[in-house]
Amino acid sequence: MLRFENLYFRWPNTIQDTLTQLSIKITAGEQVALVGDNGAGKSTLLRLAAGLLQPRQGQVQLNGDLISKLSATQRATQIGILFQEVEKQVFHSSVKQEIAFGLKRLKISKQEMNQRIADALEICHLEDVADHHPLDLNAGQKRMVAVACLSAVRPKILLLDEPSRDFDTLWLTRFENWLAVQKDIGCAVLAISHDLDFVARNFQRVLHLSAGKLIADGSPEKILCHADLQPDSLLPAPTLYSLSHALNIQLENTPEHWANNFARLNQRDQR
């Protein structure tokens, strides 16, 4: 699906490469988190994946086609991008119009368009504010408007830059439910995050970028737990992982499964 091949990137007027020798393959429907220190090159890599930047050397391919050869419309219908600051991607005076805008280039019937808008409003919990101005909404709702726009277009891959930012617990739960639906419908996701608990809960694969190089690639349990796999970094382990390690019980990504293991440990100790 998305492929970076021996990629090098350097920002203009700088003397060092920001990204070096990166080769990564993301398959259809895979949900991948991109972690690493500030300045590691994560946002730069996401922009290359979106075709907004061109590599100095190497290639970025989407389904076998060079990203640089795709038209803006092809990119917009196949790739959904959520930027860190959603205000920058909201332009219309109502939530409904904002969602409709992205659908106009799809050449779908009016009926299908209305259905997609209704579905996006429902799955993103925005039905009550469909006619509100997006910028009048709270931070969580505002971010969810941008998510609803992506949802309606149904791209093949989502590129998300710090998606959990701005969400309170309620909206984060709604967003995570939406992410789970994307997984079920086979949409690939590449998401930058500094929130490692969020990563552990929602992603099956983690890429760790350090100073522009890929230093680890594997399951959250493997990448976020073992300091020896990430020699250049001080990533803190997610809370459940740290607790599992401290109590010497089996790793789990969800609080419910973790609690079951913990209960079993307690029963064993009482016997």
Ligand SMILES: Nc1ncnc2c1ncn2[C@@H]1O[C@H](COP(=O)(O)OP(=O)(O)OP(=O)(O)O)[C@@H](O)[C@H]1O
């Ligand atoms: N427009 C630009 N021009 C020149 N250098 C840039 C530009 N944007 C980013 N950089 C540099 O590229 C490097 C990687 O930045 P990038 O934003 O990709 O890192 P990041 O891993 O996303 O960091 P953060 O976690 O802080 O968002 C940094 O050294 C940054 O200063």
